[in-house]
Structure formats: structure tokens, C-alpha cells
Amino acid sequence: MAQKPVIELEGIRRDFVVGEETVHALRGVSFTIHEGEFVTIMGTSGSGKSTLLNILGCLDTPTSGEYRLDGIPVRTMSKTQRAVLRNRKIGFVFQSYNLLAKTTAVENVELPLMYNSEVGSRERRERAVTALQRVGLGDRLNHKSNQMSGGQMQRVAIARALVNDPAVILADEATGNLDTRTSFEILVLFQQLHAEGRTIIFVTHNPEIAQYSTRTITLSDGKLREDRMNDTILNAADKLATLPVEEE
Amino acid sequence: MxxxxxxxxxxxxxxxxxxxxxxxxxxxxxxxxxxxxxxxxxxxxxxxxxxxxEGVDPGALNVIPGPSYEDIDGNWLPEYSQTITQADYQSILEKNKYLKAICPMVYTSGQFINGKNNHSGSVQGVNNEFLDINGLSISQGDMFTDPEVKGASKVCILGKTVVDKLFPNEADPIGAVIRINSIPVRVVGVLKSKGRTAFGQDQDDIVLMPYTTVMKRMISQDYFDMIYVAATSKEMASLAKQDLTEILRENHKLREGDIQDFRVNSLEEATxxxxxxxxxxxxxxxxxxxxxxxxxxxxxxxxxxxxxxxxxxxxxxxxxxxxxxxxxxxxxxxxxxxxxxxxxxxxxxxxxxxxxxxxxxxxxxxxxxxxxxxxxxxxxxxxxxxxxxxxxxxxxxxxxxxxxxxxxxxxxx
Structure with missing residues (x-):
């Protein structure tokens, strides 16, 4: 692939000291993700995928090994530098949405830009509205988070992850709290974003989701067990069409 | 952010x-x-x-009879009230170095009658330097004169409250003759109102008369209840206090260690x-x-x-x-x-x-x-x-x- 690398991991190890013991959560993981890939990271609980996600998201730093995000080495960065890096380069989508309570959709989406002093309040509002329109919530800008369904809340969360035009979108079990139909709606959205050239990393323990991504990385016991390009990529929109429409 | x-x-x-x-x-x-x-x-x-x-002379002091309570353990004797005498006043007049005004004072209470209006209150016997020392002024009429003091004239100055009680119909009090403890006294002036103190005392409920008149004609008392004085300036007040103390100690023939039977207070210390x-x-x-x-x-x-x-x-x-x-x-x-x-x-x-x-x-x-x-x-x-x-x-x-x-x-x- 001629695309430039967005994520480069070289021999990532992460040890946790728990009491007297040292737990090796990651034991030397290396891979590179290029711009425009839609990667699923799979693994059972305890495989190290949460730890890997935290490192990829610059919330945590590896004990050893090198991690470059969009060419920038992360391991030696300070807490503040990583906060700024997250703000500019990463869009998070969480399983439980993590929207601010009693806050409108547009204000939730504006949040990352609030921490970017280069973006003024007018541009911030415009970009938030654009992002919400992109995820199909252009008509719900001023709905509060508690007035929305799970699928709508997750769309707001995706808009929030898009608003800073990140180098990579990190989704952590982003469909985990949703019913099947809504899950596929969200997957359709991710596939659309991928088609637009977005780099997406989707962490899940659900093997079905992997079929809709371009590449699957499987972890077990803190090591990379499998890393393969998917030959046949299913279309989530087709699958969605086969699902029965829920009755009101 | x-x-x-x-x-x-x-x-x-x-x-x-x-x-x-x-x-x-x-x-x-x-x-x-x-x-x-x-x-x-x-x-x-x-x-x-x-x-x-406010208005009281900043260098004001007063001399009051009797020792301080600490010196006598609170055992007040009747004679302690009588230690400031005419002789003391004379000595202060003759020997003082730092004073610009001296006013002896005797105090009594009285029944004031004007026709069918009557009122009771206090009478202060003073001389005509009283006003300056205490920051008072006359709003109507005049202060009694030095000759009137010397002659123990039956004249008085009334406070506003007394005027209101005795002359209820806004009649002109100046020149009127009222009775104070059945002695006919001519009103020569009215004091400018000062209102009440913070603790509710009416400062206008006052009658001033020449001290000589009070001492000779009303209570036949030969000692003073107080002597008001004013030092030449605020700064001179402490020197004046020292000076007054020396004059009076000499007069009272007090020796080192004797209980001092009078007190000198300065306004400055009080404030x-x-x-x-x-x-x-x-x-x-x-x-x-x-x-x-x-x-x-x-x-x-x-x-x-x-x-x-x-x-x-x-x-x-x-x-x-x-x-x-x-x-x-x-x-x-x-x-x-x-x-x-x-x-x-x-x-x-x-x-x-x-x-x-x-x-x-x-x-x-x-x-x-x-x-x-x-x-x-x-x-x-x-x-x-x-x-x-x-x-x-x-x-x-x-x-x-x-x-x-x-x-x-x-x-x-």
C-alpha cells in the first residue's frame, strides 16, 4: 500500500506492577496501520486489547518499544503533550457513548474543539453542525443527550470523534450497547466514513464485526496472533436491509 | 480552553x-x-x-475629684468628692503654662418652671469658657458674660429640649424669666442642638448657669465637681496634664507615695x-x-x-x-x-x-x-x-x- 503510515508500533511492551507481581499485558506487539484502513482489533478479555487501545489512544504509554502516531513519537511525551496530541489526532468512540449529561448534541460535539484554542467559537459551531449532519443528526442539533436513543447518542459520539478531523478514529466496542439493527446502522456509518478515506480502528470481541472491516488484528496473551487483510468485505448496508424493522 | x-x-x-x-x-x-x-x-x-x-477642643482635659478606683480598692469615701476646691482653681489660673481655657463646673439637678409648663433636669454651673472647650454654641441670644459670672447673676442658657418643654408654643424664650428650684432666672440664650448620644442620652436636656450662681444661690457648695480645661493644642495635652497634676499635688501637699485625691483625664487618651x-x-x-x-x-x-x-x-x-x-x-x-x-x-x-x-x-x-x-x-x-x-x-x-x-x-x- 502506498498510503502513508498513521500508526507504527515497534515491539510494544506494557508491564503493570500489581502488588509483588508484574503483569505483562503486552509482550512485544508490532504492526503498522496506513491511512484509510478500517482495522478490527480482536481478542478475548485479558488478551491485552484494552491496554493496546489505551496506548493507541495516547491515554497510556508503553513500558518499552516505540509508538509513532502520524509520524510523532509518543512514548517520551509528557501528560500534557499527549493531551494535546489526542485533541488533534484522535477521535474516540466509546461503548457507553460518554456524552455530557443535560447537554445538547451540538455542545457535546463541540467539546474537543473547546480544548483547541486555535478554533474560534463560530468555527467550532460550524464544524460541530457539519459533523452532526454527516452522521445524519442535522435535525437534532439541540436535542439533549437524555432525549435521544442509544443509536442517536452513539451518532453524536461519532460526530464528536469526527469534529477535530483526526488522523485516526478509535472505537472501543462502539456497538456493544446497541441492539442488532442499531449496531448495523452504526456499522454502515463506519463503512461510509471509511469509504471517505478515514482511518478507523475498531476494538471488539465480536468476530462478526471483523467481516465488515478491511483488516483484522487478533491479540492473545499480549501477543499478535494473527494479522490478515480481509479478502471479502461484507457490506453492512446489505445486511441492514435484511434485518426486520422493529415495530414501534 | x-x-x-x-x-x-x-x-x-x-x-x-x-x-x-x-x-x-x-x-x-x-x-x-x-x-x-x-x-x-x-x-x-x-x-x-x-x-x-466632634467640636470638643482636641486639647480638652478635665480635672475630677477623688482618687482612681484602683488606688482605693473601690472604697469610696464621701470626702473624695470634695477635693477640687476654689483654691485649686485659683492656683491653676495663676500657675498654668499650657492652658488656653479653664472652666470650673458644679452640677445639680433642678425643677424648671415656666408658667404651667415644668420640666426637671440637670443644671451645670460653668463659666463662659465652657462652650469653647466642649464644642457647643449658642443658637439664639448670647452666652452669659464674665461680669454675670463674677456677679453670680440669675441668668441661664437652655438646651433645646428644655426650651421645647417650657415654651411649647414656640414662644421666644430669650428674656423670659423661669423658675429653677423656685429661684427666678432670666433666660439669655439657647444652645444649638446636639441631638442624642449613641446610647440615647439627650444632650439637649441641659441648663447652663454661672457656677457662682449655682454655688451661692442654689446649693451652697464650696467645691467643684469638675474643672474643664483646654490645652493650647492637642500636642500640648499631655504636658498640660503633667502641669495640672503638679500644681494640684503641690496644693494638696501630696508627697511621693500618697494616694492622689484627684484625676486628670485628657480627651486624647479617652478617644x-x-x-x-x-x-x-x-x-x-x-x-x-x-x-x-x-x-x-x-x-x-x-x-x-x-x-x-x-x-x-x-x-x-x-x-x-x-x-x-x-x-x-x-x-x-x-x-x-x-x-x-x-x-x-x-x-x-x-x-x-x-x-x-x-x-x-x-x-x-x-x-x-x-x-x-x-x-x-x-x-x-x-x-x-x-x-x-x-x-x-x-x-x-x-x-x-x-x-x-x-x-x-x-x-x-
């Missing part, structure tokens, strides 16, 4: 828990309003006392004593009020800790989308300061309101005319204290929030 956004977030957080925020503010509100009230009362009382002596007593009192009251501010501050700290815990996930989210430590820290600090300062603002309003209401009630419905006043510096001080309280008590909760690990915070249930 810029300051405006931080304020918006803080306002939103406070608004989201209105009742809780108000209860938290209540501590600060009570604290600040009590500090304001205490300071208003303190500075007001001081101003009132100072106002009362500086009032001043320091009032300052200590104000400070003490304010400290007690300040304790409630401290309690209020602890309330803020408590609720901020609760708030940080409740909003752990929010903090985690903010961190994950790029909030730096300083952003989180500022957010919670500003929230604490805002609670504290809003409480302070309400406290200032309530405190000032109560102070001015108390002033209004005291002036109009009671005899205690204390000029309670809220000084601007006390308001500024309150705001400064509130800001400091907010920062001080918000610091640790804010620090706790800022030091959260985003991974743990996001996972917090």
Missing part, C-alpha cells in the same frame, strides 16, 4: 445542581453577611462616638482608648463571623469533592478529547470560586441590607443613635476573602480531579 468557556462550564455545573449549590453557598452567605454586619456595627459605633466629641477598644471589639466580632466563613469554605470543599467523584467519567471524557491537567484544574477551581463569590455577593447584599435596616430602626424607633454604615473597604475585603476561600478550599478537589487517570476515570462506574 479559554476563560469564557470555563465560566460557562462552571455556571452550567452550578445550575445543574441548583439546590445543592445554594446550600453550599449558604455557609458563605451567612459568613459574609455577618462579617459585613459586624464591621458596619463596629465602624458605625466608632464613627458615632467620634461624632459626639484613643475608645478607638482601641472599638478596634479590638470589631476585630473580635469579625473573627467570630470569619469562623462561619471558614465553615462555609469547608462546605465548598466537601461539595467539590462530591462533585469531582460524581463527574469522574465526565473528567475522563474531557481528558480523552484533549483536556490538559490545567484545563480540568481550572474548571473545578472556577466552579469553587464562582460558588464562593456568588455566595459572597448575596452575603454582601444581605449584610448591607440588614445593616441599613438596623440603622434605620435604631435612628427612628429607638434612643440608640448608632450610625451603622457599610464601608466600601469591607465589601472589597469580603470579595477578596471569598475569592481566596474559593481558591483555597477548591484547590484540593480540583487537584484531585486534574490528577485522575483518564483510563480509570473513563471506566468509573
Amino acid at each position: 479559554n476563560i469564557t468557556n470555563l465560566f460557562k462550564i462552571a455556571l452550567k455545573a452550578i445550575g445543574a445542581n441548583k439546590m445543592r449549590s445554594f446550600l453550599t453557598m449558604l455557609g458563605i452567605i451567612i459568613g459574609v453577611s455577618s462579617v459585613i454586619i459586624m464591621l458596619a456595627l463596629g465602624t458605625g459605633s466608632k464613627a458615632t462616638i467620634m461624632q459626639e466629641i 484613643s482608648m475608645v478607638d482601641s477598644v472599638m478596634n479590638v471589639l470589631t476585630l473580635l466580632l469579625s473573627c467570630i463571623a470569619g469562623i462561619s466563613l471558614l465553615v462555609g469554605g469547608i462546605g465548598i470543599m466537601n461539595i467539590m469533592y462530591v462533585s469531582v467523584t460524581e463527574r469522574t467519567r465526565e473528567i475522563g471524557l474531557r481528558m480523552s478529547v484533549g483536556a490538559r491537567t490545567v484545563d480540568i484544574m481550572s474548571q473545578f477551581l472556577i466552579e469553587a470560586i464562582l460558588i464562593s463569590v456568588t455566595g459572597g455577593l448575596i452575603g454582601v447584599l444581605i449584610g448591607s441590607g440588614i445593616s441599613y435596616l438596623a440603622r434605620f430602626v435604631l435612628l427612628n424607633f429607638t434612643e440608640y443613635h448608632i450610625l451603622i454604615s457599610v464601608e466600601p473597604w469591607t465589601v472589597l475585603l469580603s470579595f477578596a476573602i471569598c475569592t481566596i476561600t474559593g481558591i483555597f478550599f477548591g484547590w484540593y478537589p480540583a487537584k484531585k480531579a486534574a490528577n485522575l487517570d483518564p483510563i480509570d476515570a473513563l471506566r468509573y462506574e
Whole structure:
């Protein structure tokens, strides 16, 4: 692939000291993700995928090994530098949405830009509205988070992850709290974003989701067990069409 | 994140828990309003006392009979009241080096009658230097003259209250002859009104007569109840006091170690004593009020800790989308300061309101005319204290929030 690398991991190890013991959560993981890939990271609980996600998201730093995000080495960065890096380069989508309570959709989406002093309040509002329109919530800008369904809340969360035009979108079990139909709606959205050239990393323990991504990385016991390009990529929109429409 | 956004977030957080925020503010509100009230009362009382002596000669002193209570263990003997004599007055007149006015005084009470109007009150027998020393003036007629003093003339000066009682129909009192303890006395002047003292004493309920007249014709007393004097200046007051003491000790043939049977008080000592007593009192009251501010501050700290815990996930989210430590820290600090300062603002309003209401009630419905006043510096001080309280008590909760690990915070249930 001629695309430039967005994520480069070289021999990532992460040890946790728990009491007297040292737990090796990651034991030397290396891979590179290029711009425009839609990667699923799979693994059972305890495989190290949460730890890997935290490192990829610059919330945590590896004990050893090198991690470059969009060419920038992360391991030696300070807490503040990583906060700024997250703000500019990463869009998070969480399983439980993590929207601010009693806050409108547009204000939730504006949040990352609030921490970017280069973006003024007018541009911030415009970009938030654009992002919400992109995820199909252009008509719900001023709905509060508690007035929305799970699928709508997750769309707001995706808009929030898009608003800073990140180098990579990190989704952590982003469909985990949703019913099947809504899950596929969200997957359709991710596939659309991928088609637009977005780099997406989707962490899940659900093997079905992997079929809709371009590449699957499987972890077990803190090591990379499998890393393969998917030959046949299913279309989530087709699958969605086969699902029965829920009755009101 | 810029300051405006931080304020918006803080306002939103406070608004989201209105009742809780108000209860938290209540501590600060009570604290600040009590500090304001205490300071208003303190500075007001001081101003009132100072106002009362306004016009009194700054170098004023008085000589009063009898030893100080400490010297005699409180065993007051009747003769102690009679130690300031005519001879003493003469000696002071002849020997004083630092005085510009001397006025002996005798005191009695009397029944004043004008036709069918009568009133009882006090009579001060003085000379014509009395007015200057005590900052009084005549509003109608004239002060009695030196010859009238020397001649023990039956003349008097009335205070406004006495005039009102004896001449109810606004009749001109000047030249009228009234009876004081059945002696006919001609009214020659009326004193300018001074109103009531802070403690309700009517300063206009007074009759002045030549001391000679009182001593010879009314009470046949040969000693003075007091001698008012004025030093040439405020600075000379302490020298004058020393001088007076020496003159009188010599007159009374007192030797070293003898109990001194008279006292010399200076206005300056009295005012500086009032001043320091009032300052200590104000400070003490304010400290007690300040304790409630401290309690209020602890309330803020408590609720901020609760708030940080409740909003752990929010903090985690903010961190994950790029909030730096300083952003989180500022957010919670500003929230604490805002609670504290809003409480302070309400406290200032309530405190000032109560102070001015108390002033209004005291002036109009009671005899205690204390000029309670809220000084601007006390308001500024309150705001400064509130800001400091907010920062001080918000610091640790804010620090706790800022030091959260985003991974743990996001996972917090």
C-alpha cells in the first residue's frame, strides 16, 4: 500500500506492577496501520486489547518499544503533550457513548474543539453542525443527550470523534450497547466514513464485526496472533436491509 | 480552553445542581453577611462616638475629684468628692503654662418652671469658657458674660429640649424669666442642638448657669465637681496634664507615695482608648463571623469533592478529547470560586441590607443613635476573602480531579 503510515508500533511492551507481581499485558506487539484502513482489533478479555487501545489512544504509554502516531513519537511525551496530541489526532468512540449529561448534541460535539484554542467559537459551531449532519443528526442539533436513543447518542459520539478531523478514529466496542439493527446502522456509518478515506480502528470481541472491516488484528496473551487483510468485505448496508424493522 | 468557556462550564455545573449549590453557598452567605454586619456595627459605633466629641477642643482635659478606683480598692469615701476646691482653681489660673481655657463646673439637678409648663433636669454651673472647650454654641441670644459670672447673676442658657418643654408654643424664650428650684432666672440664650448620644442620652436636656450662681444661690457648695480645661493644642495635652497634676499635688501637699485625691483625664487618651477598644471589639466580632466563613469554605470543599467523584467519567471524557491537567484544574477551581463569590455577593447584599435596616430602626424607633454604615473597604475585603476561600478550599478537589487517570476515570462506574 502506498498510503502513508498513521500508526507504527515497534515491539510494544506494557508491564503493570500489581502488588509483588508484574503483569505483562503486552509482550512485544508490532504492526503498522496506513491511512484509510478500517482495522478490527480482536481478542478475548485479558488478551491485552484494552491496554493496546489505551496506548493507541495516547491515554497510556508503553513500558518499552516505540509508538509513532502520524509520524510523532509518543512514548517520551509528557501528560500534557499527549493531551494535546489526542485533541488533534484522535477521535474516540466509546461503548457507553460518554456524552455530557443535560447537554445538547451540538455542545457535546463541540467539546474537543473547546480544548483547541486555535478554533474560534463560530468555527467550532460550524464544524460541530457539519459533523452532526454527516452522521445524519442535522435535525437534532439541540436535542439533549437524555432525549435521544442509544443509536442517536452513539451518532453524536461519532460526530464528536469526527469534529477535530483526526488522523485516526478509535472505537472501543462502539456497538456493544446497541441492539442488532442499531449496531448495523452504526456499522454502515463506519463503512461510509471509511469509504471517505478515514482511518478507523475498531476494538471488539465480536468476530462478526471483523467481516465488515478491511483488516483484522487478533491479540492473545499480549501477543499478535494473527494479522490478515480481509479478502471479502461484507457490506453492512446489505445486511441492514435484511434485518426486520422493529415495530414501534 | 479559554476563560469564557470555563465560566460557562462552571455556571452550567452550578445550575445543574441548583439546590445543592445554594446550600453550599449558604455557609458563605451567612459568613459574609455577618462579617459585613459586624464591621458596619463596629465602624458605625466608632464613627458615632467620634461624632459626639466632634467640636470638643482636641486639647480638652478635665480635672475630677477623688482618687482612681484602683488606688482605693473601690472604697469610696464621701470626702473624695470634695477635693477640687476654689483654691485649686485659683492656683491653676495663676500657675498654668499650657492652658488656653479653664472652666470650673458644679452640677445639680433642678425643677424648671415656666408658667404651667415644668420640666426637671440637670443644671451645670460653668463659666463662659465652657462652650469653647466642649464644642457647643449658642443658637439664639448670647452666652452669659464674665461680669454675670463674677456677679453670680440669675441668668441661664437652655438646651433645646428644655426650651421645647417650657415654651411649647414656640414662644421666644430669650428674656423670659423661669423658675429653677423656685429661684427666678432670666433666660439669655439657647444652645444649638446636639441631638442624642449613641446610647440615647439627650444632650439637649441641659441648663447652663454661672457656677457662682449655682454655688451661692442654689446649693451652697464650696467645691467643684469638675474643672474643664483646654490645652493650647492637642500636642500640648499631655504636658498640660503633667502641669495640672503638679500644681494640684503641690496644693494638696501630696508627697511621693500618697494616694492622689484627684484625676486628670485628657480627651486624647479617652478617644484613643475608645478607638482601641472599638478596634479590638470589631476585630473580635469579625473573627467570630470569619469562623462561619471558614465553615462555609469547608462546605465548598466537601461539595467539590462530591462533585469531582460524581463527574469522574465526565473528567475522563474531557481528558480523552484533549483536556490538559490545567484545563480540568481550572474548571473545578472556577466552579469553587464562582460558588464562593456568588455566595459572597448575596452575603454582601444581605449584610448591607440588614445593616441599613438596623440603622434605620435604631435612628427612628429607638434612643440608640448608632450610625451603622457599610464601608466600601469591607465589601472589597469580603470579595477578596471569598475569592481566596474559593481558591483555597477548591484547590484540593480540583487537584484531585486534574490528577485522575483518564483510563480509570473513563471506566468509573
